[in-house]
Amino acid sequence: xxxxxxxxxxxxxxxxxxxxxxxxxxxxxxxxxxxxxxxxxxxxxxxxxxxxxxxxxxxxxxxxxxxxxxxxxxxxxxxxxxxxxxxxxxxxxxxxxxxxxxxxxxxxxxxxxxxxxxxxxxxxxxxxxxxxxxxxxxxxxxxxxxx
Numbered sequence: 001x002x003x004x005x006x007x008x009x010x011x012x013x014x015x016x017x018x019x020x021x022x023x024x025x026x027x028x029x030x031x032x033x034x035x036x037x038x039x040x041x042x043x044x045x046x047x048x049x050x051x052x053x054x055x056x057x058x059x060x061x062x063x064x065x066x067x068x069x070x071x072x073x074x075x076x077x078x079x080x081x082x083x084x085x086x087x088x089x090x091x092x093x094x095x096x097x098x099x100x101x102x103x104x105x106x107x108x109x110x111x112x113x114x115x116x117x118x119x120x121x122x123x124x125x126x127x128x129x130x131x132x133x134x135x136x137x138x139x140x141x142x143x144x145x146x147x
Contacts, residue, residue, distance in 0.1 A: 001038050001050075006147055008035040032147045036140050043132035052128040054144075063101050075126040078118070079107060 002009055008030045015023025030038060042050075056071040068080040081102060083094050102109055110118065140146055 001035065001042065003035055003144075003146060006032050008032070008038055008146075010038065033141070035146055036138055039132070039135060039140060043135060048132040050130045050132075051123065052130050053122070053126075062105075065098055065101055072122060072126050075122070081107075 002011060010028045010030070012026045013023050014026065054073055056073060057068045059066060059068045061067070065081055065083050070078050070080060072078070081098050083098060085091055085094050099109065
């Protein structure tokens with residue numbers, strides 16, 4: 001679950017994670033103010049632990065590729081580059097296109113090992129484990145000033 005521009009969302013990413021991959025994203029948006037309810041629903045379904053990750057992103061489009069410049073507050077910055085494919089497009093071709101544009105922009109691309117090392121670093125230094133047993137009404141609304 002996440003909140004993007006004030007809108008709570010349930011998102012499931014299907015497929016390999018880490019580096020240059022092809023995967024499917026399933027998403028359902030809810031209404032502003034419903035994030036704590038989503039946490040309660042998942043908590044009652046038995047999903048009792050989660051990782052709190054605060055990110056601030058600016059999204060741009062360049063040569064038909066979506067670039068997100070992401071700040072991990074008080075820690076670091078990174079970028080994401082992606083291009084949505086329809087079922088008829090060759091994923092390998094799209095990945096090569098993204099790699100070429102990143103090279104043109106002199107942007108380094110993590111390999112899978114570097115990617116997971118960075119995630120581990122964020123988990124140790126910036127992210128926080130949330131345990132549902134500590135949930136109180138309006139926990140996220142109050143802590144993160146959600147509408």
